[in-house]
Structure formats: C-alpha cells, structure tokens
Amino acid sequence: MTSSSTPLLYLCLLLVPCLLLLEEAHAAHHGGISLRSQHMALLHWKATLANPPLQMSSWEENTSPCNWTGIMCTAVRHGRRMPWVVTNISLPDAGIHGQLGELNFSALPFLAYLDLHNNNLHGKIPANISSLSSLSFLDLRFNHLKGKIPVELGGLQSLTRLGLSFNRLTGHIPASLGNLTILTDLLIHQTMVSGPIPEEIGRLVNLQTLQLSNSTLRGLIPKVIGNLTQLNALALFGNQLSGPIPQELGRLVRLQILQLNSNAFSGPIAISITNLTKMNTLFLYINQITGSIPLELGNPMNLQNLDLSDNQISGSIPLCLGNITKLVLLSLFENQITSSIPQAIGNLNMLNQLVLYSNQITDLSDNQMTGTIPREIGNLMNLEYLGLYQNQISGSIPKTLGKLQSMQELEIYDNNLSGSLPQEFGDLINLVGLGLSNNSLSGHLPANICSGARLQYLFVSNNMFNGPIPSSLKTCTSLVKITLEGNQLTGDISQNFGMYPQLTIMRLTSNRLSGHISPNLGASTQLTVLHLAQNMITGSIPPTLSKLSNLVELRLDFNHLNGEIPPEICTLENLYSLNLSSNLLSGSLPTQIKKLSNLGYLDISGNKLSGLIPAELGACVKLQSLKINGNNFSGSLTGVIGNLAGLQIMLDVSNNNLSGSLPQQLGKLEMLELLNLSHNQFSGSIPSSFASMVSLSTLDMSYNELEGPVPTTRLLQNALASWFLPNKGLCGNISGLPHCYSTPAANHHKRKILGWIFPTVLVVALGIVVAFVVMILLSCNKRKPQEGVTTEARDLFSVWNFDGRLAFEDIIRATEDFNDKYIIGTGGYGKVYKAQLQDGQLVAVKRLHQTEQGLDDERRFRSEMEILSQIRQRSIVKMNGFCSHPVYKFIVYDYIQQGSLHDTLKNEELAKELDWQKRIVVANTVAQAISYLHHDCSPPIIHRDITSNNILLDTSFKAFVSDFGMAKTIKPDSSNWSALAGTYGYVAPELSYTSVVTEKCDVYSFGVVVLELVMGKHPRDLLDGSLTSGEEAMLVKDIIDQRPTAPTTTEENSLALLIRLAFSCLESSPHTRPTMREAYQTLIQRPSSSSCPVHFSALTLQQGFISSKNKNQSMQHVHNMAGGHFPDYDDKKSAYFKHIQNYNPNGHSSDLFGIPMVKLVDRPDSYRANNLFPEYKKGYMFKYGGPSGCVG
Template sequence: LSSSIPPQIGNLIDVFNLDLSSNMLTGSIPFSLGNMSKLNILHLYENKLSGPIPPSLGNLRNLTDLRLFINRLSGSLPPEMNNIIGLTSLQLSNNNFSGYLPADICKGGALSYLTVSNNRFEGPIPMTLKNCTGLSRLYLHHNQLTGDISHNLGVYPHLWYVDLSFNSLSGTLSPDWGSWHNLTCLKISNNNITGVIRPELGHLSNLQKLDLSSNYLQGEIPKSLGNLAHLYNLSLSNNRLVGEVPMELGRMSNLQLLDLSRNGLTGRIPYQIGTCMKLQLLKLNNNNLSGSIPLEIGNLVHLQEALDLGHNSLTGEIPSQLGKLSMLQYLNLSQNAFTGGLPSSLKDMVSLSVIDVSHNELEGPVPDSPFFRKAPLDWFLHNKGLCGVVKGLPPCVSSATRRNDESKHHKVVVILASMVFILLSLMIVGAALQFRKRKKQSLPVQDNGNREGAFCILSFDGRYAYKDIIEATEDFKDKYCIGTGACGSVYRAELTSGKVLAVKKIHLQEIEDTSNEIPFQNEIQTLTRIRHRNIVKLYGFCSSTRHKFLVYEYMERGSLGSILRSEAAAAELDWVKRVDVVKDVARALSYMHHDCDQPIVHRDITSNNILLDSEFKACVSDFGIARLLQPDSSNWSMIAGTHGYLAPELAYRMRVTTQCDVYSFGVVTLELLIGTYPGEFISVLPSSAAQSSSVKTILDQRVPLPTAEAADEVVAVLRLAIRCVDDNPETRPTMKHIFYKLTTPKTHPNLPSLDSLKLSDLRNGER
C-alpha cells in the first residue's frame, strides 16, 4: 500500500485490531482514528507516516498495543495519551518525536514493553515508571533524556532488557537493581553516570550483557561480577575506574567481549583471563597496567576482533604463545616497555590485518612473512633496534656476518643430517605399524539411509581416501592449516590423484568429552539434508578414536573475510563481483529458510564462513551450530555464534529464528560494501550525523566507485542491508524477500546520483 490512510477509516467503530504495518503509507495519522473506541491493537509501524500523533488517540481507552516505530512522525506526544491506562506495549522508536515523555505513561500499571529509542525526547524519565512493576523491556536509548536514574527506576521483577545508552542521564547505579533477577541486558553507556559500580550487580544471575562504558564511574571493579556465569559482553571502558583487574573475571566462561580500556587500572593482567576460552575481543588499552603478558593469553584461540594492550606500562618479552591466535585480526602492543625480539611465531597469526608494536624497547628481526613485508613502518617505529623485512627498517646483518653465519650453519647441517637419518629410520618403522592399524579404518557416510564409502561422489574407496588425507596433510600439520573456527581447523589436502579437498578436523579434547561430538553430528546431519550450488559440498566424514573430520570441496579463494583483509585481493573484488556474492549468500539462506522440508538456521553467518571459488562464486560453509527449526520445538538455545554478527535479540531472548540469520547476513553485506567490519557503522546508524553521511564515502575506497550501471544494484544492496540490521527482528525482511529484491531488476529514478546520495535518502526509496 502506498497511499495515505483515508479519514473514513474512523467509521469502522467495531474493529478491534487494525494492522497497516510494513507498507509505504504516507501522510498523517487521521484524527478520525480516535472514533474507533473498541480498538485493542493499532499497528502502523514501518511506513512513511509524518506529522504528530493526533490527540484523538487518547479516546482509545481500550487500546493495549500501540506500535508506530520506523516512520517520520514528529512533534510532542499529546497529553491525552495519559488517558490510555491499559497500554501494555508502546513502541515509538525511530521517528522524530521531541518534547517530554508523558508524565503518566504507566498510569494504569499495565505497561510491559516501552521503546522510544532513536528520537529527540528530552527531560527526565517519568516518575510513574518507578511503580510500573510489570515492565519487561525498556528501550530509551539515543535520545536527549536527563535526570537522575537512581530515583526514576524502581524494582521490576519481570524486567528482561534495559537500554538507556546515548542520553544525558546522571545519578548513580542503585543497589536495588541487584533484585532484577530476570535481567539479561543492562546498557547505560554514553551518559553522565557517577559513583561506583555496585557489587549488587553480581547478583544478576541471568545477565548476558553489561555495558556501562563512557560514563564517569569511579572506584574498583567489583569482584562479584565474576559470578555472572552467563555474561558474554562486559564493557566498562572510558570511565575513571582504578585498582586491579579482578582475577574473578576468569570465572566468566561464556565471556566473548571484555573491554576495560581507557580507565586508571593498575597491577598485572590476571592470568585467569586465559581461561575465558570464548573471548573474541579483549581490550585493556590506555590504563596503567604493569608486569608481563600472561602466557595464558595464548590459550584464547577464538580471539578474533582485537587484542589491545597498548598504552600501558607492560614489560618483559612478547610471549611466543601469541602465535597461536590464528583468528586474531588486530593486535596492539604499542606504548609499553616490552624488550627482546618479536617472536617468529607471530607469522602463524594468519588473520592479522594490523599489528602495532611501536614505542617499546624491542630489537632484532621482524618475522619474515608476506604480511610483515607489506606492513607500514609506523607499526614498528620508536623501538631499540628492530630490523628486517619491513620497508624503512634497517637490514638485520651485514654481508660479512651473513657469510660467517652460513659457515656455522653448514657445520650444524652436517650434524643434523645424521640425526635426521636416524630419526627417519625410526619413523619408517613406526609408520609401517600405524599403516596396518589405519587400513582397518574407513570413512562411512549416511545418505538416505544407505551406508556407503565417504568418497562415493569421487569414486574413492573410504580406506584409501582416509590414508591419502592423512598423508597429504602429514597427519594434520600446521603448515597445511588454512583456517581455524570454533569447532575445528580446516586443512588443504591434495590427494595423489591431484584432487584438492578441504578437510575440517574437529578439535578433540585431551580428556573424555562429548561436547565436540554435537557440532560434528550437527554438521553432518545438516549437510546431508541439503544440496545447493551456493552451499559448500560435503564429500564425506571420518569418526574414529584418533580423528574426527569432514571432507568438503576446496574453495580456491578462501573466505570472504580473508579477501577483505587483503589489499590486493579486495581490490580484485569489484562491485559487480561483490553484488554477486551477496546474491549467492541470499540464494543459499533463502533456500535454507524457505525451501527445505524444515527451515534450517545457520546461526553463524560471518565473512569467515562465506567461501569463494576461483570464479568468485560464494558458498555458505561451517554448519557446526546449525539448527533445524522443528514445528513443535521452542528452539531456545544458549548463545552460539560469533560476537559482532549475533542478532541483538539473542541478548534478551535466546530464541533461535531465521531472523537471526537475516541480521548476520546484513552485517556481512555491510562488511562487503564498507570493506571492513561494520560494528561502529551499525551502532551510529540511527544518529542524525550518520544519516547525513554521503554513501560514496562509506563504500570501500580500495575499489573505484561503481559505474552508473552497477550503482543501482549497490544502492539496493545497501538499503536491504540496513533493513537487515534493524534491532527489531519483526521489522527485518525475510531471506525470501531479500533474494527476490536482489534478483528483480529495479532502478531508483527518485534518488540522487551516487555523488550526492546520503544515507537518509535510502529511507525514502522503495521497500
């Protein structure tokens, strides 16, 4: 629907439910709606309605659910809205409302869901909210609210989610908030909160996300926060906190993000942080921390986004254990007092896009690898004596020294050659014994109930294929590893026939543990149910006491994430190819969600799980945590997936839906358009400053701007991606709708040219 709402609609006085949402309705809300006195539900969200809310809506005394979010409504809320005392849900976010919130917004005490985020409301939080004991969700973020939060919020036994971020609120954190036992998310960042972090927050046993960053909090970090066993996001950055980092934080086994940066913390980094095995981001920069880096930090093999220890007073040598962080993209150790050399193991950090070790006391050679050869000099300046492959650094040794070293090396080689001969003889005997054992093992696969050789597609016998893979990877040596994920590592295996495969080896625990069997079985069961050109092909699997691995087709260009982190590879991925990648992924997800017997939710769509072949065809991979949506299942689950790509609703309701994949798809699509992870872009997207941003400045600058022909498709992709990362899952499009939009040729004659196009213009386009 694309017209205005006719005033005659007010004649429908016996209607109980009016839903005109998700259309293109324009104009104002008719005054005559106030005549529909029997209305219980009024949904006008996700349209283009403008103007104020008519005071006549105050006549709807029976209204319980009012949703007007994502429109262009403006003005103050009429005081007549205080007459609607039975409201349980009031959702007004993403408009241009101003003025004060109604003083009696919870006069009837029934309000459960209040969302007014991303507007221009000012003044205090209404006092009536303090006694609104039925409140379950409170979204007030991105407004201009003021006042003391410690006096305006009460005790809410049913409260699940609170977001007061990006306002001008003051006051202190109340000890009474420790009684919000159902709370899963508390976000009060970017305000003017003072005082200390209350230890009572450690009583919130269901809390999953705590963000108090960018305030004026003082004192020490309470040890009681270590009791928050379900917490996966803890951000206390940019405050005035002092004291040591509590060792108790190491008890938070589900923690994925820990940001304590920009405070006044002192003492050593507790080694117990190394037990937070799910950490993907660790930021302790801009403090006064001292001592050495704990070796246990090297155990955080899922660190991906950042390890930032810069601007502290850390000493000692950089531990070689950091080389195990093969997924890490950003490493900052600058502005410390580290000594010694750079460990050669840093070459194993294959995902690095930034490493800054400037302003230390380091010396010796920089590791020799393609990444370090292309690294800018700034990352290594102001040290004691670094040398080597980085352009601008001095060479490490003179020619005379090199010849002397070669003479010494010759002697060592002679000795080592003798030792190697003896060892090889022993290994041949051992290998012969092992070969006899392996011949008894095979690679079974189940396909429609029939058990066949795992490599039946390739016409290989399972026993010999198993042997071939072990030999091709030299029993899974690191030099063949091309990627590491949450469930396992992927190896490149070139068989004797010349066929190249990707082998995903599941991590086996040293102690008996069945936890890895679950993702292994999930991936097999999921992939045997689906056959699609944009979903990576499963050729077979092995499950034995020695190994568990899956065998896939090999994708020559690797992951989309690795391509975007490479300057040369990203430049080769022009706009036509990027749009095609988006279409490929949308096609795969649409198939999984809408065309399978039962919908399949991937749950971990990231740029690292999108693989490209030699022709840039994209395939979705890594189904280790995929889930079939059973019709009779509630589909509740613990948090699973990759931080930064997870849908926000998983923080307050752990229900797995296809819309979770839609959000992740939106993040990946924005990453593809921008050229880097779009977390900051998404967080500021609702702001007026972001909306006035030029589209062409947002796009990846490593490739030329799209031609006029390609620009239409790029704009369409960007518009869809922005809709996909909406906080409200109900307003996101489905993957079927997305794929239809991407594959239906359209132009946008009403939009400005790319040179003058702004983000705000995209809200005016066709949905």
C-alpha cells in the same frame, strides 16, 4: 350377604397378593421395571466411586431413588400398573470420580436423560450403554474418558444430543453414528479422535450443531455435509483437514456459525458460502487459502465476525465489505493483500476490531506506491482495536482517528508513515496501548497522551519525534511498558517521569534527554529493563536503583554520568546485563560486584575508573562478555581470570595501566572469541596455556612489554604482526615479527648431538611412515567408493570424481604427505592444501588437525563430512570425497581459484575487478545457497558460520559457500540448543543470551556479509548504534566501496534494494527478519517499471535506512554484543486484542493485562460448560514433511 358367598370372598382376598407378586415378577423378567432393582443398581455404582460427592449424600438404602439428588422418576404404564421408574440422571459438575462401566445400565431401561458432564469419570465408555434404548440425551463432556467411541452408540436411535467433547477419546468417529437420524447436536470437540469425517454423517439430516474441532481429523470435508440443511453451527477448526472448501456448504441455508480455521484447506474461498445470508461468524484463518476475497462476500448482511487471516489471499480488499454494516470483527492480517484500505470501511459503524497487519497494503492506483490510512476509519465509533502494522502504508495519520473514543489498542508500527501525530490522540481517554514504532513520524507527542489514565503500553521508538516528553506521562501510573528510544525527545529526565508501580520496561535510549536520574525511579519496583543510554544525562547513579530487585538489564552508557559506581546496585541479584560505558565515572570497581551472580554482560569501558581489578569479579562465573577497557585500572590479571571460564564473546582490558605477567589461567578461557590486552604494561612471555584457547578468533596484544616466542596455535598460523607490535621482544614465525634465534653455544651443543641422533631418527621415521602408508592403503582399499558416510569409529575411505575413483596415493603424492608448502588456508578445524592430481585436476584438501582438542575437531569434521555428502547445489562448494582414518582424516573439495570474498575485498586490484554487477550476483548466489539449505533440505541445515571468509570466489567471481564444520541440522524431534558457534562480528545477537539455534541466525550473518560486500569492508562502523547526527546525514553513495566503477542507474536501484534487505536481515528480533527464501526472492525480482525511481545519489543513512527502521533497535547489537540489549520484542508485539463478549456467552475474560473484557487472541478463551463454540484464536502451526534429504 349370604353364607354361601363368604368362602368366595376369602378366596379373592387370598389371590390378590399373589397376582401382584406374579405381576412384579413378570415385570422384573420382562423389562426391569422394578424400582427396587434400579435402586440397587444406583447404590452399587455409588459404592464404587472414590469419595462420593455431597450431591450423593441423599442416596441411601432406606429412601426411594425418586427422592435422591440428581434423580428424576416418571410413572410409566406397564400392563394394568403404572410403576415409577428412573428416567433422568443429572449430576453435572458434581466431582464424581469413578467409572461408567460400574453402572448397570441394563437395570435402567427407561433412562432417557443422562448428564454427567464436567466430572472425573475415567476408563472407557462401556459398550453396554447401548442397552439404554430410551436414551435421548447423553452428555459426557469434560471428563477423562479414554479409548474408542463405542460402535454400539449407533444403536441409541432415540438420541437427540450426544456430547463427548473434552475427553481423551481416540480412534475414528464410528460410521454407526450415522444411524442417529434424529440427532440435533453432535459434540466431539477437543479429543484425540483421528481419521476422516465419515460419509455416514450425511444421514444426520436433523443436525443443528456439529462440532468436531480441535482433534486430529484428516482428509476432506465430505460433500454429503450439504445434506445437513438444518445446521446452524458447524465447527471443524483445529484439525488437519485439507483440500478445497466444498461448494456443498452453500446448501446449509440456516448456518449461522462456520468455523473452519486452523486446518490445511487450500484453494479459493468457495463462492457458495457467500449465499449463507444468515451467517454471523465466518472463520477461515490459519489455512492455505489462495485467490482473492470474493466480491460476493458482501452478501451475508448479518455477518458480524469475519476472520480470513494467516492465509495466502491476494488481490484487493473488495469495496463490498463496506456493505456488511453489522460487522464487529474484520481480520485479514498475514496475507498477501496488495491494495489500499478502501474508504468503504468507514461504513462499518459497528466495527470493534480492524486487523490488517502483515500484508503489503499500498495504493497501486497511478502506481504511486503511496497508500494511506483512509480518514473514513474515523467513522467507526465502536472501534476498539485497529491493527495495521507491518505493511507499507505511507502518508500521515488522519486526524479523524482521534475521534475514536472507544479505541483501546492502536497498532500501526512498521510502516512508512510520516508527518506528525495528531494532537487529537490526546482525547482517546480509553487508550490502553499505542504502537507507532519504526515509522518516520515527527513533531511533538501529544502532551495529554495519557489523559484517560489507562495507558499501559506506549511504543513510539525509531521515529523522528522531537520536543518534550508528554507532561501527562509523569502521572501516568498505569504504564507497564514504554519505549521512546531512537527519537530526538528532549527534557529533564528527573522532572518528566514519575513513579510507576506497574512499569516493567522503560527504554529511552538515543534521545536528547538531560538532567539527573531521579531517585524516585527506585519506586518502580517491577522494572526488569531500564535503558537510558545515549542521552545527555548528568549527575551520579542514585543508590536507590538497588530497590529494583527485578531488574535484568541496566543500560546507562553514553551519557555524562560522574561519581563512583554505587555499591548498592551490586545487590540486584537478577541483573544479567550492566552497561555503564562511555561516562565519566571514577573510583574503583566495588568489591560487592561478587553479589551479581547472574551477570552475563558487564561493560564499564570508557570511564575514569582506577585501582586494582577486584578479585571478587571472579565470582561472576556466568559472565560471557567483560569490557573494562579505556580506564585507569592497575595491577595484574592474576586471581581474576581463572574463574571466568564462561567468557565467550570478549575480554577487553585494553587501554589501562595493567602490568605484570599474563596469567597461565588464560588457558581456561576455552570458549573466548575475542581477547584484547593492548595498550597496557604487561611483561614477560606469552603463557604456554595460550594454546588451550581454541575458540579465539581475534587477538590484540600490542603496545605492551611482552617478550619471547609467540606460541604456535591454530589461530596464530595466519596472525597479523599488528596483533603483537609494538612489544619489547616478541618473536616467532609470523610475517613481520623477528624470528626466534638460539645462542651460539646452544647451537654448537645441538650440532654435536644431532650429528649422531639425526641419522638414527631419520631411518626410524622413514620406516614408520612407510608402515603407516601401507596400513592405510590396505585398510582404505578394502572399502568401496560408493559406501555412504557413517559416524562409526572405523576406517573409512571414499574419494570420487567425475573421472572415477581418485587413489589415496594420489592425494598423498600431490601434497608430498601434506607438506606445509601446499597450504592455502586454514579452516575451522584443519589446514587446507592445494593438490594437483595425476590427471591434472586441482582439488582442495582439508586435513583434520591432530591436536589435544581432537574430539571437538573430530565432531566438526564428521559434521561437515555428513552434511556435504547429502547436498548438491551449484553454489555450495562440492565435496569430491573423504577419508576418515585414525591417522589421516581429510575431505577433498573442488578447488576454487580466487580464494575467499574477504581476501578479494582486501586486495585493491581484485576489489576493483569485482564490480557492482558481480557483487550483486554474489549476493544473489549466496542467498540462493543458504535458502537451499534452509528450505529445500529435510531436515533443514543451518550453516552457523556465514562470513566473507567462508564464501569462495572462482576466477569469474562466481560465489560458493564453504566450511560446514559448524553446520547443524534442525530436526523436529530433537533439541535446537547448541553451544555458541560462529565468527565474532557475524553472530546473531540472540545467541548472546540463548543457545537456541534457528535459521534466522544465518539470515543475520547474511545481512552482515551483504553490507561488507557493499562497503568493501566489515560494517562495524555502521553497526555500533552510536552514529552522530552528522554521520546519519551521510549519503549512502559515500559509504559504499569507492574502488569499483560508479554504479549505473540500474545498479543503483539494485544496491538500494540490497542495502534495505541487509538491514531487514539485521533486525534484532529474529522473528522480524525475513526467511532466506524471502530474501532470495526479493533479490531476484526485477524492479517494476511502474515503481517510483530510487534517487540513490540523494539517499542518506537517516532517510534511507537506519533511522527509519533499524538504527537502535537492531544495529547496535552487531558490533558490540556485550551491550546486553535484548531484542525489542515489545515493539514487535504481534498479538492484538479482542473483545471477549463476541465469543464467550458467559462474558468471562482473561485479565492478562488488567483490562476488563479484553485478552490476547494468541491464547484460547476459557471453555465453559454451556459454551458450545468457544474460540481458539491464532497460534502457530509448525509444519514438517516433504521428501527426505534435499532437493537440488
């Protein structure tokens, strides 16, 4: 090298670093490629996080980000260089707690992949995320992000996957997302986004997965959805989408999963979707879909899961469904399908679940109404669940079902099945649950029903099974719930049952079981309900029952138990209902009874107990019903009664040897409805505090030694003398009782005083009355009759009729200032007067009592005033006006001449005149009125006191529902809890243990009234659940009222329908009662000319009604709500089982019943990070809306 080249070399060496620095500066200025700037941006974000997770421990100042956990770098060409840049951030499930807004996205221009799902990110999605122009994958699911979806996301046109599910995002789906034309997966599931699905979504022609479910989207599915021809999964379930299912869905030829369930879609199933031959899952359940199942639905040969349940689908099950041989799930329950089960179902060899319950499945061929279970179902060897309950299936259970070795759950209860249970059922070794309740099955239960040692649920109540308890049950330690009640099973209870560590419910009531109660029963420590009533069990009550610490209900009534009540059972602190009645128990009531602090119902009546009533019973302050009648108790009630202020349903101490005076503490029982003190030796007078028992509706003090005047109370104004006679010397203003007279000396003294006091008092009183009338006229005339009802505490007067305003003076004049001689009855809170106005019109005027209980009566007065001002229905008594004033409060009604249904049925001549045709019309009319209150008023109105006393009849026997003092509106935004209201004998049984008021309470009361209408008296003799076999064999025609002329054939058919409807209204579970609209529609439907004739004259109570459906499950609650028998929700178990692996790719399952891979579908599957389409199965959709007020 020459010396002349040396300076040039040095110059080059000096320029290279400068050029590199210039290049890096240029890069930083034009694109932020500098790894250093990315390094700093990521470290800054880490510093803002709360407790950075372990995965970020490698994120340090002195290390390259390319070596950090969750970071991936790529060399990119930039000019003459290929610098390393951050392209991937993947930190799912890392426990990151912070905000995305703290990450400087502009420093990461080459970021292509960002996965932060399942962390604890909060705050909003920052708008500057749009600076990530290279981003192709963005997954932010399962975080706590909120706010709107940024419109700027539409600028990320390289995105192929966008996951925002399971966040708290709100607002609408931005239309700008339509710019993401290469997007393949759009996941906006389980958020709070609302509004319509944007039309722009039709531009995403490369979409393969679209998931917009479980949000609050509204409106129609846009027709442009048909442009998304690459879609293989579409999930829109759990929104508020409506309208028809668009035919354009038929263009999505690659679609495999279509989930439109849990919306408000209407109209028929779109025929076009039957062309989707690749579809394997079609879920349309919980919508308002109508029409029939398309015959073409058999075309998608790859269909595995088909669920059309909970819609309004009618017609038949098409035979073509038998062509879908890959079908695993077929669910059609809760529709209006009226066909038989086609034999072609037997072709579905892969079927795992067949769910058809709550339809009207019958066989209408030949009009025989004899639909049966097809024997071909026995071909479905993979079937694990079969649900056919709550239909009208008849005939016998085919033996072929015993071949289904995979069967785990078989539920066919609430049908009309007869015959015996195939002994082959004992071969179902995988059986977990068997539900056969409420049919007419007979014969023996298979001895080896628990041969597989997996049986957990056995429900066969209310059938006609006889013979021994299956021997395999003794060692069936897997049992959780067993209900065998209402059959004719025999055997020694101590020998046929063993120890069950998981058992929670055992109901064996109403069988023919004998023997002793085994002490080993105490080993079943999980028991909450133990019912052994109405059997032939002997011996004593074993003290080992005290080990059942979880026990809530214990029923041992109507047996032959003897000995004393063991004090040990008083240690059952959770016991709520204890019924030991109608046995041979002796001795005293243990003082340890005070330990039962949660006891609500105690019935020890009909035994041989003796001694004093222990004062410790007063510690059971939660008692609502107490029956100790029919024993040999002695002593007085003093010291016990005062603390039992919670008694509501009844206090019955009759037929004992009690003596002494009645305690003043009786007045503390302000909620008590029934009091029976009869057949004792009580003496002295009736205490004055008796007037405080304002809820009392039934009273019996007969057969005692009481004397003196009967107190004047609201209840006793219309009391019967039989309530008080015989006694030693009771007197009062009650028909049949002697009047109370003073001594002659006292009368002479009074006459002297009155000689000078009376004129003075008369003048003063007249002056006061005149002043009050003038004041009221002035105040009432200031108001216009058109003003509405208000609850403000001010004078209010508004009376009108079709002739115009009725003057206040006219009301006062017509009743002579509410003279007692015009009283025609007593309502819930006031007396009712008959008034003839000056124009000749007759009206009824209910005037509010002016008593110490004014506040409660005032509420009821205002409640009735407000409700009647809102409604207009021809079968509800019309309110013509009202006046609310501190002195005068009354409501004016139409006068209904005949009086109440109750009084009519008590009158021999009127009862004859009320013939069967008129009675059927009365039932229809009352059903229509209650249906109007429940279904045509918004919010719905619950009457809460439907009784024969509150149904009025005019001279043509047209019925009117009256007395709305206890009525309650059910508002969606308020509590439905209420104090117990209603009339004993008509109150629904659920109100004995819950205060939640529903429309089904009125349905129950209606059922009682219907039976009263048919029988001519209150049906208490039918409803006590203790009919003997001889009584069950009674003909129905012999229990109906014999006073009217015998019914015609047409009337017999209507009566059969009426009685069946009554029993369905009296179901113990409110969920299984019909709605009043269903009841009314049932009554007005004319019998089909093709229906099988009803042989009314041959129907027995057992065959026709009671044993087949309601005998012990429902009816025993009506007469004696103190029995403590909760509704049998277990036999009405509506949930069915599903195999999780059909829906959960991870194979995880809920272990709710301890059954591997099985869970209740009423609960959602657990979502997993890689489970794009987890299934939310059936729940309940509560719908509100409609016009304000009522539709007449």
